[in-house]
Amino acid sequence: MATLDRARLASLLEQEQAAYTSNHPRSRELFGQADNLFGRVPMTWMNMWTGGFPLYLDHATGNRVTDVDGHTYVDFALGDTGAMAGHSPKPTVAAVQRRAGELGGITTMLPTGDAQWVGAELERRFGMPLWSFTLSATDANRWAIRLARLATGKPKVLVFAYCYHGSVDEAFALPGPEGKAQSRPGNVAPPVDLDLTTRVATWNDIESVEAALAHGDVAVVLTEPALTNIGIVLPEDGFLERVRELATEHGALLLIDETHTFSAGWGGATRAWGLEPDIFVIGKSIGGGIPCGAYGITREVAAAVTRHTDAGEADIVDVGGVGGTLAGNALSTAAMRATLGEVLTEDAFAHMVELATAFTAGVQATFDELDVPWSVSQLGARAEYRFARPAPRTGEESAAAADDELDAYLHLALCNRGVLMTPFHNMALMCPETTRVDVDRHTEVFREVVGALFE
Ligand code: PMP
Numbered sequence: 001m002a003t004l005d006r007a008r009l010a011s012l013l014e015q016e017q018a019a020y021t022s023n024h025p026r027s028r029e030l031f032g033q034a035d036n037l038f039g040r041v042p043m044t045w046m047n048m049w050t051g052g053f054p055l056y057l058d059h060a061t062g063n064r065v066t067d068v069d070g071h072t073y074v075d076f077a078l079g080d081t082g083a084m085a086g087h088s089p090k091p092t093v094a095a096v097q098r099r100a101g102e103l104g105g106i107t108t109m110l111p112t113g114d115a116q117w118v119g120a121e122l123e124r125r126f127g128m129p130l131w132s133f134t135l136s137a138t139d140a141n142r143w144a145i146r147l148a149r150l151a152t153g154k155p156k157v158l159v160f161a162y163c164y165h166g167s168v169d170e171a172f173a174l175p176g177p178e179g180k181a182q183s184r185p186g187n188v189a190p191p192v193d194l195d196l197t198t199r200v201a202t203w204n205d206i207e208s209v210e211a212a213l214a215h216g217d218v219a220v221v222l223t224e225p226a227l228t229n230i231g232i233v234l235p236e237d238g239f240l241e242r243v244r245e246l247a248t249e250h251g252a253l254l255l256i257d258e259t260h261t262f263s264a265g266w267g268g269a270t271r272a273w274g275l276e277p278d279i280f281v282i283g284k285s286i287g288g289g290i291p292c293g294a295y296g297i298t299r300e301v302a303a304a305v306t307r308h309t310d311a312g313e314a315d316i317v318d319v320g321g322v323g324g325t326l327a328g329n330a331l332s333t334a335a336m337r338a339t340l341g342e343v344l345t346e347d348a349f350a351h352m353v354e355l356a357t358a359f360t361a362g363v364q365a366t367f368d369e370l371d372v373p374w375s376v377s378q379l380g381a382r383a384e385y386r387f388a389r390p391a392p393r394t395g396e397e398s399a400a401a402a403d404d405e406l407d408a409y410l411h412l413a414l415c416n417r418g419v420l421m422t423p424f425h426n427m428a429l430m431c432p433e434t435t436r437v438d439v440d441r442h443t444e445v446f447r448e449v450v451g452a453l454f455e
Helices: 006-023 025-033 044-048 090-103 114-126 137-152 206-213 239-249 268-272 299-310 330-343 346-370 395-400 404-416 436-454
Strands: 057-061 064-067 072-075 130-134 156-160 173-175 181-183 198-201 218-223 253-257 279-283 293-297 375-379 382-386 427-429
Touching (some): 006 025, 072 436, 114 130, 114 268, 114 293, 114 330, 130 330, 137 279, 137 293, 137 299, 173 198, 206 218, 218 239, 346 375, 346 427
Parallel strands (some): 218 253, 253 279
Antiparallel strands (some): 057 064, 173 181, 375 382
16 A cells, blocks of 8 residues: 655645745735735635635636636636536526516515425425525524424434534534533634533444434434535445434434535435435525525424414514525525526536546546555545545544645645645535536546655
8 A cells, every 4th residue: 555755745745835826926916915804815714725825716607717817727616515506607697687687676575486486496306395595504504403493392403523514503513521512623612512502423323323312302413414524424324214213213303404415416315315304404506606595394394393483482483593684585596596497407417427426436546556545435426535545434534534734735736737626625526517528637637646646
Protein backbone atom coordinates (compact mmCIF):
# COMPACT_ATOMS: atom_id res chain seq x y z
CA MET A 1 0.00 0.00 0.00
CA ALA A 2 1.34 3.46 -0.90
CA THR A 3 2.33 5.60 2.08
CA LEU A 4 1.96 9.32 2.36
CA ASP A 5 5.20 11.27 2.56
CA ARG A 6 4.32 14.31 4.69
CA ALA A 7 7.39 16.26 3.61
CA ARG A 8 6.50 15.75 -0.03
CA LEU A 9 2.89 16.78 0.70
CA ALA A 10 4.09 19.96 2.42
CA SER A 11 6.31 20.93 -0.50
CA LEU A 12 3.60 20.20 -3.10
CA LEU A 13 1.13 22.23 -1.07
CA GLU A 14 3.57 25.12 -0.99
CA GLN A 15 3.95 25.02 -4.79
CA GLU A 16 0.19 24.91 -5.33
CA GLN A 17 -0.33 27.73 -2.85
CA ALA A 18 2.22 29.90 -4.66
CA ALA A 19 0.56 29.22 -8.03
CA TYR A 20 -2.88 29.99 -6.59
CA THR A 21 -1.72 33.27 -5.10
CA SER A 22 0.03 34.46 -8.23
CA ASN A 23 -2.80 33.42 -10.58
CA HIS A 24 -5.54 35.28 -8.71
CA PRO A 25 -4.38 38.85 -8.10
CA ARG A 26 -7.84 40.38 -8.52
CA SER A 27 -9.52 37.97 -6.07
CA ARG A 28 -6.74 38.63 -3.60
CA GLU A 29 -7.13 42.38 -4.02
CA LEU A 30 -10.91 42.29 -3.46
CA PHE A 31 -10.43 40.13 -0.38
CA GLY A 32 -7.87 42.62 0.88
CA GLN A 33 -10.37 45.46 0.46
CA ALA A 34 -13.21 43.75 2.34
CA ASP A 35 -12.60 45.66 5.57
CA ASN A 36 -16.30 45.83 6.47
CA LEU A 37 -16.97 42.12 6.21
CA PHE A 38 -16.52 39.96 9.27
CA GLY A 39 -13.72 37.57 8.32
CA ARG A 40 -13.44 39.57 5.03
CA VAL A 41 -16.18 37.42 3.47
CA PRO A 42 -19.96 37.79 2.97
CA MET A 43 -20.47 34.85 5.34
CA THR A 44 -17.77 33.54 7.64
CA TRP A 45 -17.92 29.99 6.26
CA MET A 46 -16.56 31.26 2.93
CA ASN A 47 -13.19 31.13 4.63
CA MET A 48 -13.42 27.37 4.15
CA TRP A 49 -12.02 27.87 0.65
CA THR A 50 -8.36 26.99 0.78
CA GLY A 51 -5.64 29.28 -0.47
CA GLY A 52 -5.89 32.11 2.07
CA PHE A 53 -8.59 33.97 0.12
CA PRO A 54 -11.60 32.77 -1.86
CA LEU A 55 -12.01 33.09 -5.61
CA TYR A 56 -14.28 35.99 -6.43
CA LEU A 57 -17.10 35.14 -8.79
CA ASP A 58 -17.45 36.97 -12.06
CA HIS A 59 -20.08 34.81 -13.77
CA ALA A 60 -21.41 31.26 -13.84
CA THR A 61 -23.58 29.22 -16.15
CA GLY A 62 -24.36 25.51 -16.31
CA ASN A 63 -21.40 23.77 -14.67
CA ARG A 64 -18.91 26.54 -15.43
CA VAL A 65 -17.74 29.24 -13.03
CA THR A 66 -15.52 32.14 -14.13
CA ASP A 67 -13.62 34.14 -11.56
CA VAL A 68 -12.68 37.82 -11.63
CA ASP A 69 -9.19 36.95 -12.89
CA GLY A 70 -10.74 35.39 -15.99
CA HIS A 71 -10.19 31.71 -15.14
CA THR A 72 -13.04 29.35 -15.98
CA TYR A 73 -13.55 26.19 -13.93
CA VAL A 74 -15.45 22.96 -14.34
CA ASP A 75 -17.57 23.26 -11.22
CA PHE A 76 -18.20 20.07 -9.26
CA ALA A 77 -18.93 22.04 -6.08
CA LEU A 78 -22.20 23.40 -7.48
CA GLY A 79 -22.81 25.54 -4.43
CA ASP A 80 -22.56 22.44 -2.21
CA THR A 81 -25.84 21.25 -3.83
CA GLY A 82 -27.52 24.69 -3.99
CA ALA A 83 -26.73 24.68 -7.71
CA MET A 84 -27.41 21.01 -8.40
CA ALA A 85 -29.66 22.22 -11.25
CA GLY A 86 -26.61 23.98 -12.75
CA HIS A 87 -25.88 27.68 -12.47
CA SER A 88 -28.77 29.88 -13.56
CA PRO A 89 -30.79 27.18 -15.34
CA LYS A 90 -32.78 28.82 -18.14
CA PRO A 91 -36.30 27.72 -17.08
CA THR A 92 -35.66 28.93 -13.52
CA VAL A 93 -34.26 32.24 -14.73
CA ALA A 94 -37.26 32.74 -17.01
CA ALA A 95 -39.72 32.02 -14.19
CA VAL A 96 -37.85 34.28 -11.78
CA GLN A 97 -37.65 37.09 -14.33
CA ARG A 98 -41.35 36.79 -15.04
CA ARG A 99 -42.31 36.82 -11.38
CA ALA A 100 -39.90 39.55 -10.33
CA GLY A 101 -40.27 41.70 -13.44
CA GLU A 102 -43.28 41.27 -15.68
CA LEU A 103 -45.76 40.10 -13.05
CA GLY A 104 -44.13 41.70 -10.02
CA GLY A 105 -44.72 40.72 -6.41
CA ILE A 106 -41.59 39.10 -5.07
CA THR A 107 -42.91 38.85 -1.55
CA THR A 108 -46.45 39.94 -0.71
CA MET A 109 -47.53 37.48 2.02
CA LEU A 110 -50.07 36.16 -0.52
CA PRO A 111 -49.98 32.66 -2.06
CA THR A 112 -49.74 31.97 -5.79
CA GLY A 113 -50.93 28.87 -7.63
CA ASP A 114 -47.30 27.76 -7.98
CA ALA A 115 -47.24 26.58 -4.35
CA GLN A 116 -49.89 23.88 -4.89
CA TRP A 117 -48.16 22.77 -8.09
CA VAL A 118 -44.92 22.34 -6.13
CA GLY A 119 -46.69 20.57 -3.25
CA ALA A 120 -48.21 18.06 -5.69
CA GLU A 121 -44.85 17.51 -7.38
CA LEU A 122 -43.12 16.98 -4.03
CA GLU A 123 -45.77 14.39 -3.14
CA ARG A 124 -45.23 12.62 -6.50
CA ARG A 125 -41.50 12.43 -5.81
CA PHE A 126 -41.23 11.92 -2.07
CA GLY A 127 -44.65 10.64 -0.99
CA MET A 128 -45.53 13.12 1.77
CA PRO A 129 -49.02 14.54 1.18
CA LEU A 130 -48.75 17.88 3.03
CA TRP A 131 -46.06 20.54 2.59
CA SER A 132 -44.88 23.86 4.03
CA PHE A 133 -42.20 26.07 2.51
CA THR A 134 -39.19 27.74 4.06
CA LEU A 135 -36.20 29.66 2.77
CA SER A 136 -33.54 27.17 3.82
CA ALA A 137 -33.15 23.55 4.79
CA THR A 138 -32.06 24.72 8.22
CA ASP A 139 -35.39 26.44 8.78
CA ALA A 140 -37.28 23.43 7.47
CA ASN A 141 -35.47 21.23 10.00
CA ARG A 142 -36.01 23.68 12.86
CA TRP A 143 -39.71 24.09 12.27
CA ALA A 144 -40.24 20.39 11.61
CA ILE A 145 -38.52 19.56 14.91
CA ARG A 146 -40.94 21.85 16.74
CA LEU A 147 -43.88 20.10 15.09
CA ALA A 148 -42.42 16.73 16.05
CA ARG A 149 -42.13 17.78 19.69
CA LEU A 150 -45.68 19.04 19.65
CA ALA A 151 -47.02 15.93 17.94
CA THR A 152 -45.31 13.47 20.28
CA GLY A 153 -45.15 15.43 23.52
CA LYS A 154 -41.53 14.34 23.88
CA PRO A 155 -38.53 16.66 24.27
CA LYS A 156 -35.49 15.22 22.51
CA VAL A 157 -34.03 14.87 19.06
CA LEU A 158 -31.97 11.79 18.21
CA VAL A 159 -29.12 12.51 15.78
CA PHE A 160 -26.09 10.63 14.54
CA ALA A 161 -22.56 11.59 15.46
CA TYR A 162 -21.06 13.94 12.84
CA CYS A 163 -24.38 14.67 11.21
CA TYR A 164 -25.06 18.12 9.81
CA HIS A 165 -28.54 19.52 9.27
CA GLY A 166 -27.80 23.23 9.08
CA SER A 167 -27.50 25.45 12.12
CA VAL A 168 -29.97 23.40 14.16
CA ASP A 169 -29.02 23.73 17.83
CA GLU A 170 -30.03 20.20 18.79
CA ALA A 171 -27.85 18.58 16.14
CA PHE A 172 -24.37 19.74 17.23
CA ALA A 173 -23.87 16.79 19.51
CA LEU A 174 -21.52 13.87 19.92
CA PRO A 175 -21.83 10.83 22.18
CA GLY A 176 -20.41 11.65 25.60
CA PRO A 177 -19.75 9.64 28.77
CA GLU A 178 -22.56 7.52 30.25
CA GLY A 179 -24.69 7.75 27.13
CA LYS A 180 -25.10 11.50 27.48
CA ALA A 181 -24.94 13.91 24.56
CA GLN A 182 -22.17 16.46 24.60
CA SER A 183 -21.48 19.50 22.50
CA ARG A 184 -19.47 19.02 19.35
CA PRO A 185 -16.10 20.85 19.39
CA GLY A 186 -16.43 24.30 17.84
CA ASN A 187 -20.17 24.59 18.52
CA VAL A 188 -20.74 28.33 18.97
CA ALA A 189 -22.20 29.10 22.41
CA PRO A 190 -24.93 26.44 22.65
CA PRO A 191 -28.08 27.84 24.31
CA VAL A 192 -28.34 24.93 26.76
CA ASP A 193 -26.44 21.78 27.64
CA LEU A 194 -26.88 19.48 24.61
CA ASP A 195 -27.87 16.61 26.87
CA LEU A 196 -31.12 18.44 27.62
CA THR A 197 -32.18 18.44 23.99
CA THR A 198 -30.42 15.62 22.25
CA ARG A 199 -29.61 11.93 22.16
CA VAL A 200 -26.80 10.76 19.92
CA ALA A 201 -26.26 7.45 18.22
CA THR A 202 -23.56 6.10 15.94
CA TRP A 203 -24.31 5.62 12.24
CA ASN A 204 -24.69 1.96 11.23
CA ASP A 205 -24.72 0.94 14.90
CA ILE A 206 -28.29 -0.14 15.49
CA GLU A 207 -27.64 -0.99 19.14
CA SER A 208 -26.71 2.61 19.82
CA VAL A 209 -29.98 3.70 18.23
CA GLU A 210 -31.94 1.27 20.34
CA ALA A 211 -30.18 2.37 23.53
CA ALA A 212 -30.88 6.04 22.80
CA LEU A 213 -34.53 5.42 22.01
CA ALA A 214 -35.01 3.19 25.05
CA HIS A 215 -35.07 6.29 27.29
CA GLY A 216 -38.50 7.01 25.81
CA ASP A 217 -37.89 10.75 25.51
CA VAL A 218 -37.14 11.08 21.80
CA ALA A 219 -39.64 13.05 19.73
CA VAL A 220 -37.86 12.61 16.44
CA VAL A 221 -34.98 10.79 14.84
CA LEU A 222 -33.36 13.36 12.56
CA THR A 223 -31.15 11.83 9.90
CA GLU A 224 -29.99 11.88 6.34
CA PRO A 225 -30.40 8.58 4.47
CA ALA A 226 -26.59 8.54 4.25
CA LEU A 227 -24.26 10.82 6.17
CA THR A 228 -23.01 13.35 3.64
CA ASN A 229 -21.34 15.99 5.74
CA ILE A 230 -18.44 13.90 6.99
CA GLY A 231 -17.67 12.37 3.64
CA ILE A 232 -20.39 10.11 2.32
CA VAL A 233 -21.04 7.28 4.77
CA LEU A 234 -23.58 4.95 3.23
CA PRO A 235 -26.05 2.96 5.31
CA GLU A 236 -25.43 -0.75 5.60
CA ASP A 237 -28.12 -3.15 4.43
CA GLY A 238 -31.15 -3.07 6.69
CA PHE A 239 -29.91 -0.21 8.89
CA LEU A 240 -32.46 2.41 7.84
CA GLU A 241 -35.30 -0.12 7.91
CA ARG A 242 -34.39 -1.00 11.50
CA VAL A 243 -34.17 2.69 12.47
CA ARG A 244 -37.68 3.11 11.08
CA GLU A 245 -38.99 0.16 13.08
CA LEU A 246 -37.31 1.25 16.29
CA ALA A 247 -38.61 4.81 15.97
CA THR A 248 -42.14 3.47 15.65
CA GLU A 249 -41.70 1.06 18.56
CA HIS A 250 -40.52 3.89 20.81
CA GLY A 251 -43.09 6.48 19.78
CA ALA A 252 -40.61 8.69 17.92
CA LEU A 253 -41.12 10.20 14.49
CA LEU A 254 -38.61 9.74 11.67
CA LEU A 255 -37.44 12.89 9.93
CA ILE A 256 -35.47 12.23 6.75
CA ASP A 257 -33.41 15.21 5.61
CA GLU A 258 -32.75 14.83 1.87
CA THR A 259 -31.09 18.19 1.30
CA HIS A 260 -27.98 16.46 -0.06
CA THR A 261 -29.18 12.90 -0.70
CA PHE A 262 -31.69 14.14 -3.26
CA SER A 263 -28.74 13.22 -5.49
CA ALA A 264 -29.83 9.57 -5.12
CA GLY A 265 -32.53 10.06 -7.76
CA TRP A 266 -35.47 12.19 -8.86
CA GLY A 267 -37.36 11.07 -5.73
CA GLY A 268 -34.30 11.14 -3.48
CA ALA A 269 -33.16 8.17 -1.43
CA THR A 270 -36.67 8.01 0.00
CA ARG A 271 -38.04 6.80 -3.34
CA ALA A 272 -34.90 4.97 -4.48
CA TRP A 273 -34.61 2.96 -1.28
CA GLY A 274 -38.28 2.83 -0.24
CA LEU A 275 -37.86 4.79 3.01
CA GLU A 276 -40.92 5.67 5.06
CA PRO A 277 -40.36 8.94 6.88
CA ASP A 278 -42.99 10.76 8.94
CA ILE A 279 -41.40 14.08 8.07
CA PHE A 280 -39.32 14.90 5.02
CA VAL A 281 -37.01 17.89 4.62
CA ILE A 282 -35.38 19.30 1.52
CA GLY A 283 -33.72 22.57 0.62
CA LYS A 284 -30.91 24.14 -1.38
CA SER A 285 -31.36 22.64 -4.83
CA ILE A 286 -35.08 22.65 -5.54
CA GLY A 287 -35.25 26.38 -6.31
CA GLY A 288 -32.34 26.28 -8.73
CA GLY A 289 -30.35 28.56 -6.43
CA ILE A 290 -33.17 30.86 -5.29
CA PRO A 291 -33.55 30.53 -1.49
CA CYS A 292 -36.14 27.90 -0.65
CA GLY A 293 -36.76 24.81 1.40
CA ALA A 294 -39.67 22.58 2.31
CA TYR A 295 -40.90 20.08 4.82
CA GLY A 296 -43.50 17.46 4.11
CA ILE A 297 -45.53 15.61 6.72
CA THR A 298 -47.86 12.63 6.76
CA ARG A 299 -51.56 13.04 7.48
CA GLU A 300 -50.97 11.35 10.84
CA VAL A 301 -48.38 13.95 11.85
CA ALA A 302 -50.67 16.72 10.62
CA ALA A 303 -53.53 15.33 12.74
CA ALA A 304 -51.30 15.06 15.81
CA VAL A 305 -50.26 18.71 15.37
CA THR A 306 -53.72 20.08 14.75
CA ARG A 307 -55.08 18.27 17.81
CA HIS A 308 -52.90 20.64 19.84
CA THR A 309 -53.43 23.73 17.74
CA ASP A 310 -57.22 23.23 17.70
CA ALA A 311 -57.12 22.95 21.49
CA GLY A 312 -55.30 26.29 21.65
CA GLU A 313 -52.15 24.72 23.11
CA ALA A 314 -49.87 25.82 20.28
CA ASP A 315 -49.93 28.38 17.52
CA ILE A 316 -48.66 27.62 14.02
CA VAL A 317 -50.29 30.66 12.43
CA ASP A 318 -49.02 33.66 14.36
CA VAL A 319 -45.91 33.94 16.52
CA GLY A 320 -45.72 30.39 17.87
CA GLY A 321 -42.28 29.69 16.47
CA VAL A 322 -43.01 28.05 13.13
CA GLY A 323 -42.57 30.18 10.01
CA GLY A 324 -40.83 33.23 8.58
CA THR A 325 -42.14 36.33 6.80
CA LEU A 326 -40.52 35.55 3.46
CA ALA A 327 -41.17 31.79 3.58
CA GLY A 328 -43.26 30.53 0.67
CA ASN A 329 -42.90 33.83 -1.21
CA ALA A 330 -43.95 34.07 -4.84
CA LEU A 331 -40.41 34.27 -6.23
CA SER A 332 -39.21 31.23 -4.36
CA THR A 333 -42.23 29.12 -5.31
CA ALA A 334 -41.97 30.16 -8.97
CA ALA A 335 -38.33 29.08 -8.92
CA MET A 336 -39.20 25.70 -7.36
CA ARG A 337 -41.91 25.07 -9.93
CA ALA A 338 -39.62 25.75 -12.85
CA THR A 339 -36.66 23.87 -11.39
CA LEU A 340 -38.61 20.75 -10.48
CA GLY A 341 -40.81 20.85 -13.55
CA GLU A 342 -38.19 21.56 -16.19
CA VAL A 343 -34.66 21.11 -14.88
CA LEU A 344 -34.23 18.42 -12.21
CA THR A 345 -36.34 15.94 -14.15
CA GLU A 346 -36.18 12.15 -14.21
CA ASP A 347 -34.16 12.29 -17.45
CA ALA A 348 -31.73 14.79 -15.97
CA PHE A 349 -31.12 12.49 -13.00
CA ALA A 350 -30.41 9.52 -15.28
CA HIS A 351 -27.68 11.58 -16.99
CA MET A 352 -26.26 12.92 -13.71
CA VAL A 353 -26.10 9.50 -12.07
CA GLU A 354 -24.38 7.99 -15.13
CA LEU A 355 -21.72 10.69 -14.96
CA ALA A 356 -21.20 10.28 -11.22
CA THR A 357 -20.68 6.57 -11.85
CA ALA A 358 -17.97 7.41 -14.41
CA PHE A 359 -16.46 9.94 -11.99
CA THR A 360 -16.33 7.32 -9.23
CA ALA A 361 -14.75 4.76 -11.55
CA GLY A 362 -12.13 7.32 -12.60
CA VAL A 363 -11.15 8.03 -9.00
CA GLN A 364 -11.10 4.34 -8.14
CA ALA A 365 -8.82 3.65 -11.12
CA THR A 366 -6.21 6.03 -9.68
CA PHE A 367 -6.52 4.43 -6.24
CA ASP A 368 -6.08 0.96 -7.74
CA GLU A 369 -3.20 1.86 -10.00
CA LEU A 370 -1.21 3.62 -7.28
CA ASP A 371 -2.50 1.46 -4.40
CA VAL A 372 -3.64 4.58 -2.56
CA PRO A 373 -5.18 3.87 0.88
CA TRP A 374 -8.27 6.00 0.22
CA SER A 375 -11.83 5.23 -0.84
CA VAL A 376 -14.56 6.80 -2.94
CA SER A 377 -18.30 6.60 -2.25
CA GLN A 378 -21.09 7.42 -4.66
CA LEU A 379 -24.63 8.47 -3.88
CA GLY A 380 -26.47 8.83 -7.17
CA ALA A 381 -25.29 12.06 -8.77
CA ARG A 382 -22.62 12.80 -6.16
CA ALA A 383 -19.37 11.14 -5.23
CA GLU A 384 -16.76 11.84 -2.61
CA TYR A 385 -13.31 10.58 -1.76
CA ARG A 386 -12.10 10.04 1.76
CA PHE A 387 -8.63 9.34 3.16
CA ALA A 388 -9.43 5.87 4.48
CA ARG A 389 -9.65 2.38 3.00
CA PRO A 390 -12.01 0.61 3.35
CA ALA A 391 -14.64 3.38 3.33
CA PRO A 392 -15.58 4.45 6.86
CA ARG A 393 -18.75 2.88 8.32
CA THR A 394 -19.51 5.49 10.97
CA GLY A 395 -19.29 9.25 11.39
CA GLU A 396 -16.61 8.75 14.04
CA GLU A 397 -14.45 6.65 11.69
CA SER A 398 -14.92 9.13 8.88
CA ALA A 399 -14.04 12.07 11.15
CA ALA A 400 -10.86 10.25 12.16
CA ALA A 401 -9.89 10.06 8.46
CA ALA A 402 -9.93 13.86 8.04
CA ASP A 403 -6.68 15.41 6.90
CA ASP A 404 -6.63 19.20 6.51
CA GLU A 405 -3.30 19.29 4.70
CA LEU A 406 -4.38 16.73 2.13
CA ASP A 407 -7.68 18.53 1.68
CA ALA A 408 -5.88 21.80 1.06
CA TYR A 409 -3.48 20.23 -1.42
CA LEU A 410 -6.16 18.46 -3.44
CA HIS A 411 -8.50 21.45 -3.54
CA LEU A 412 -5.75 23.86 -4.57
CA ALA A 413 -4.11 21.51 -7.05
CA LEU A 414 -7.45 20.79 -8.74
CA CYS A 415 -8.43 24.46 -8.69
CA ASN A 416 -5.11 25.41 -10.27
CA ARG A 417 -5.95 22.94 -13.05
CA GLY A 418 -9.45 24.28 -13.63
CA VAL A 419 -11.52 21.93 -11.47
CA LEU A 420 -13.54 23.14 -8.46
CA MET A 421 -14.49 20.78 -5.64
CA THR A 422 -16.74 21.61 -2.68
CA PRO A 423 -14.71 23.38 0.01
CA PHE A 424 -16.20 21.48 2.94
CA HIS A 425 -15.64 18.10 1.38
CA ASN A 426 -13.93 16.22 -1.39
CA MET A 427 -17.34 16.06 -2.95
CA ALA A 428 -18.24 16.24 -6.61
CA LEU A 429 -21.79 16.73 -7.81
CA MET A 430 -23.06 16.40 -11.37
CA CYS A 431 -25.67 18.76 -12.80
CA PRO A 432 -27.74 18.40 -15.98
CA GLU A 433 -25.08 20.26 -17.97
CA THR A 434 -22.06 18.31 -16.74
CA THR A 435 -20.57 16.29 -19.58
CA ARG A 436 -18.46 13.17 -19.90
CA VAL A 437 -15.59 15.38 -21.06
CA ASP A 438 -15.79 17.30 -17.76
CA VAL A 439 -15.69 14.06 -15.78
CA ASP A 440 -12.73 12.81 -17.82
CA ARG A 441 -10.95 16.09 -17.14
CA HIS A 442 -11.31 15.45 -13.41
CA THR A 443 -10.10 11.87 -13.81
CA GLU A 444 -7.00 13.05 -15.64
CA VAL A 445 -6.19 15.88 -13.24
CA PHE A 446 -6.88 13.73 -10.20
CA ARG A 447 -4.47 11.08 -11.50
CA GLU A 448 -1.82 13.76 -11.99
CA VAL A 449 -2.10 15.39 -8.55
CA VAL A 450 -2.42 12.11 -6.65
CA GLY A 451 0.46 10.72 -8.70
CA ALA A 452 2.60 13.68 -7.65
CA LEU A 453 2.01 12.62 -4.04
CA PHE A 454 2.54 8.89 -4.29
CA GLU A 455 4.72 8.08 -7.30
N1 PMP B 1 -29.43 19.51 5.85
C1 PMP B 1 -28.34 18.97 5.31
C2 PMP B 1 -28.26 17.48 5.17
C3 PMP B 1 -27.29 19.78 4.88
O1 PMP B 1 -26.20 19.22 4.37
C4 PMP B 1 -27.40 21.17 5.02
C5 PMP B 1 -26.30 22.11 4.59
N2 PMP B 1 -25.14 21.59 4.15
C6 PMP B 1 -28.56 21.69 5.57
C7 PMP B 1 -29.56 20.83 5.98
C8 PMP B 1 -28.74 23.15 5.74
O2 PMP B 1 -28.91 23.80 4.54
P1 PMP B 1 -28.92 25.39 4.55
O3 PMP B 1 -27.55 25.80 5.02
O4 PMP B 1 -29.15 25.73 3.12
O5 PMP B 1 -29.98 25.81 5.45
